[in-house]
Amino acid sequence: MPTWPVLKARGKMLAAIRQFFEARSVTEVSTPTLSRSGTVDVQLASFEVSDKAGKLFLQTSPEYALKRALAFYGEAIFEITPAFRRGDHGRQHNPEFTMLEWYRPGLGLTGLMAEVVDLLNTLPEPPEIWRTRRADLPVYSFRSVFEARFGVNPNEADLSSLWEWVQETGAQVTHLEPYDDDQFRSDCLDFLFLEVLQPSLGDIFFLTEFPQCQAALAEIDPGTGAAQRFELYWQGTELANGYLELRDPAAILSRHTLMAAARVNRGLPSIAFDSAFAEASALMPPCSGVALGIDRLVMVWLEAKALSEVQLFPWPNH
Amino acid sequence: MANYSTNEFKSGLKVLLEGDPCSIVENEFVKPGKGQAFNRVRLKNLKTGRVWERTFKSGESLEGADVMEYEMEYMYSDGEYWHFMKTDDSFEQIAADKNAVSEGIQWLKENSRCTVTLWNDVPILVVAPNFVDLDIVETDPGLKGDTATGGSKPATLSTGAMVKVPLFINIGESIRVDTRTGEYQGRSKSA
Numbered sequence: 001m002p003t004w005p006v007l008k009a010r011g012k013m014l015a016a017i018r019q020f021f022e023a024r025s026v027t028e029v030s031t032p033t034l035s036r037s038g039t040v041d042v043q044l045a046s047f048e049v050s051d052k053a054g055k056l057f058l059q060t061s062p063e064y065a066l067k068r069a070l071a072f073y074g075e076a077i078f079e080i081t082p083a084f085r086r087g088d089h090g091r092q093h094n095p096e097f098t099m100l101e102w103y104r105p106g107l108g109l110t111g112l113m114a115e116v117v118d119l120l121n122t123l124p125e126p127p128e129i130w131r132t133r134r135a136d137l138p139v140y141s142f143r144s145v146f147e148a149r150f151g152v153n154p155n156e157a158d159l160s161s162l163w164e165w166v167q168e169t170g171a172q173v174t175h176l177e178p179y180d181d182d183q184f185r186s187d188c189l190d191f192l193f194l195e196v197l198q199p200s201l202g203d204i205f206f207l208t209e210f211p212q213c214q215a216a217l218a219e220i221d222p223g224t225g226a227a228q229r230f231e232l233y234w235q236g237t238e239l240a241n242g243y244l245e246l247r248d249p250a251a252i253l254s255r256h257t258l259m260a261a262a263r264v265n266r267g268l269p270s271i272a273f274d275s276a277f278a279e280a281s282a283l284m285p286p287c288s289g290v291a292l293g294i295d296r297l298v299m300v301w302l303e304a305k306a307l308s309e310v311q312l313f314p315w316p317n318h
Numbered sequence: 319m320a321n322y323s324t325n326e327f328k329s330g331l332k333v334l335l336e337g338d339p340c341s342i343v344e345n346e347f348v349k350p351g352k353g354q355a356f357n358r359v360r361l362k363n364l365k366t367g368r369v370w371e372r373t374f375k376s377g378e379s380l381e382g383a384d385v386m387e388y389e390m391e392y393m394y395s396d397g398e399y400w401h402f403m404k405t406d407d408s409f410e411q412i413a414a415d416k417n418a419v420s421e422g423i424q425w426l427k428e429n430s431r432c433t434v435t436l437w438n439d440v441p442i443l444v445v446a447p448n449f450v451d452l453d454i455v456e457t458d459p460g461l462k463g464d465t466a467t468g469g470s471k472p473a474t475l476s477t478g479a480m481v482k483v484p485l486f487i488n489i490g491e492s493i494r495v496d497t498r499t500g501e502y503q504g505r506s507k508s509a
Contacts, residue, residue, distance in 0.1 A: 043352045087376060088355065089325060090347025175356035175375040190353035216352065231351065238351060 002310050010298045010310060012124050014080065017100060020122045024115075026076040026102055031065030033058055033082055037274035040259045041216075042183050042266065045086035047095075057271070058084040061291055062101050063217070064277040067245070070103050070287065071280035078102035080294065091306040092237055092296060094315050100297075103289040109244050112288040113139070113206055113230055116240055127303055129235075133204045141209035143226050145197050146189075154189055154211040155225050162188035169195040182213040183262040189214065198236070207231045217252065218243035232292075234300045242290030245281075252278045319382035324357040324374050332364070332385035335372070339364045339383035339437045347376065364435055365417075365442050383437060390434045392426050400426065400444070402434055414441035422446045424479035425497040446497045451506040452476050453492050457483065470502075 002010070021028065038046040038057030046057040059065070061083050069077060083099040104112060120126075121134060146154045150165065159180065166173055166188050176187055189211055201207075208230045212220055215227035228244035246252060256273055263270060298310040308314035322333060327345040334340070340361040349355040355376040362369050364385060374380075390402035390412070399413035400423075414434065418441045419426065425446035426432070435443040457473035470482040473493075481495055483502050492506035 041352050043349075043354055088347070088349055090349075093347055093349060170371075171358070172370065172372045175373040175378070176354060187354040190350040194348070194350055214351075241351065 001308070001314070002312065006298075006302055006304070006310055007312070009125065009302055013298060013301065014294070016123050017080070017119065020119050021078050021102070024076075026078050026104070029066070029069060029077045029079055031059075031062045031069065031079060031081065033062075033084070035059055035065070035274070037064070037272045037277075039064075040256055040263060040271050040273055042259055042262045042268065045088075046271065047084050047086050055272075060085050061099055063289075063291070064274045066101055066103060066289070067284060068277055068280045070105070070285070070289075071283035074105060074285050076102070076104050089315055092299075094295065094307050094311055096315070097307070097311075098294040099291055100294050101289065101291040103245070103287050105285040105287040107288050109208065109228055109230055109242065109288055112242050112290055113232075116232060116242070116290060116292070123301065125301075127301055129203060130301075137204060137206060138202060139206040139208060139230075140201055141226070142193070142207055142211065143209040143224065145201070146192075146211075149197060150192075153225070155213075157185075159185060159188070162192070165196075166191050171195065179262075179265055181262050181265060182258060183265075186211070186213040198233070201233070203235045205233055207233060215246075215255070216243065217246050217255075219246050230290075234296075237296055237300060238293075239296055239300065240290050240292040242288060244288050245284060245286075247281050247284045247286070249278045249282050252281055319384055321379040321381055323379040324359075324376050327357065327359060332383040333361070333380040334383045335361060335363075335370070335380060338366075339385050339442065340370070341385070343369060349376075364437065367443070384439075386436045388434050388436065389431055392428060392430050392432055394428065395426075402432065402441075402444070405431060412436070412441055414444050418442050419444045422497075424475075424477050425450050425452075425495070427452060427477060448497060449494055449503065450497055451492050451494050452479070454483070454487060454489050457487065457489055459488070 034056050036056060039060045044060045046060055049056050062079050062081050066077060066079060080098060080100050082096055084096050086095060088095055117134065117137065120130065143154060150157065162185060163178055178184060209224065209226035210229045212225060212227055218227045218229040220227055230242045231238055232240040295307050295311050299307055302310060304310050322331060327342050329342055329344060331342045332339060333342065340363050343360040343362050346358045348358050356373045357376055359372050359374055360369055389405050391405055393401045393403055399415060400419045401411060401413050404410045422444045427450055430447055430450060432447065433445040434441050452475040454473050455476050458471050469485045471485055472480055473483040473487065474480055481500055481502055483493060487493065494503040494506050496503055
């Protein structure tokens with residue numbers, strides 16, 4: 001449970017975030033947290049509820065709804081909302097958490113990364129580590145960092161080599177099973193990044209140029225083949241995740257088809273896909289968008305050790 | 319025994335891994351972005367004392383191990399077994415074999431209070447107290463007045479253990495040893 005000073009600091013941070021967007025004419029909106037469709041992402045589990053008409057899902061992020069709003073209005077918007085991910089519980093995870101997500105028509109990834117830094121710079125009482133690092137945050141390319149260590153582009157490394165490298169990390173890995181699909185490639189790359197690459201990258205940095213299998217809903221650069229995404233890492237915690245947004249309904253559908261197949265492979269329940277979102281994506285203005293975990297931000301900002309120190313009534317002891 | 323899922327893993331929980339009883343040292347839930355969630359778990363193998371690091375799929379479970387720890391008093395050895403008695407006034411006795419006492423052998427002194435780990439009621443590990451007082455049975459003659467130079471010499475203790483002691487220590491003296499490091503701590507207070 002947070003102390004009162006922690007709770008007060010959290011409130012001030014939220015107020016500063018709203019002021020920041022007000023000053024930049026980004027409008028706060030609210031989207032439904034309950035929906036007939038959910039994410040088909042293999043690694044995200046939705047909470048389900050039901051009514052007479054059938055199943056509903058608590059949203060794992062406001063992404064689909066915000067993008068539909070973006071397609072409809074074409075304006076810069078942000079939302080601060082609860083999001084839900086079943087089974088995610090640990091020092092840096094809580095099944096219910098607060099997410100800040102915003103979209104910027106006309107802005108590219110570099111501009112959006114700069115805006116993330118600007119936002120953090122307006123927050124009250126920055127910790128020492130931010131004051132010393134903020135002027136010169138390194139930006140690493142996943143592609144380059146991976147190539148430098150393993151000598152191959154992460155898009156092209158074959159699955160058996162990836163699996164071998166995972167086995168060589170020293171940890172006895174029993175949580176992964178080999179599958180012949182992109183999801184397995186992504187899981188191996190994640191583990192290698194976590195165990196081998198990340199530790200040498202410093203405490204606060206941006207990561208860009210993700211492998212294609214981790215493109216999610218980001219554009220792929222036709223020249224480099226890299227997914228145009230970024231993440232902000234803060235002492236091993238992923239704070240923010242931004243995309244140059246994919247606006248091609250056919251590409252979105254084919255990526256979802258692949259993920260739905262990976263779900264079937266792993267015996268996971270099927271989930272209705274938000275076709276309204278896929279259709280609307282064609283109407284979105286060229287834009288970038290980013291999601292930032294508010295509880296994690298408060299945790300690192302106040303130098304707390306776990307989310308349970310900054311969230312009221314932490315799981316499972318509601 | 320019950321099964322425990324990764325979200326019930328906490329430090330001190332006793333589980334079976336590859337047929338050996340283990341105690342969980344640390345458990346962290348890890349989930350990279352939208353990647354596969356897993357638990358990074360450090361477990362101490364209670365038979366060997368070695369610490370293993372494993373990743374488990376979140377939600378995976380392990381069978382619990384029937385492991386109990388007792389404080390017991392060391393009584394004697396018959397050469398094959400080392401005999402201990404519970405200190406809870408039950409006078410219950412158990413016999414531990416050489417594997418269970420393993421490195422602890424060299425610190426076992428009659429009447430000392432040890433921690434004995436039982437798995438399915440069979441002793442698998444004996445841990446001597448952190449500090450023991452033992453008599454010196456063999457060492458080079460002491461050098462009078464040489465208390466400040468910090469030199470040391472080997473000494474054999476009544477249990478057969480070898481430790482390094484300062485030059486001024488003599489045969490027949492009782493010294494205190496830290497059994498975790500095997501280091502000399504000083505002359506025994508009671509001596």
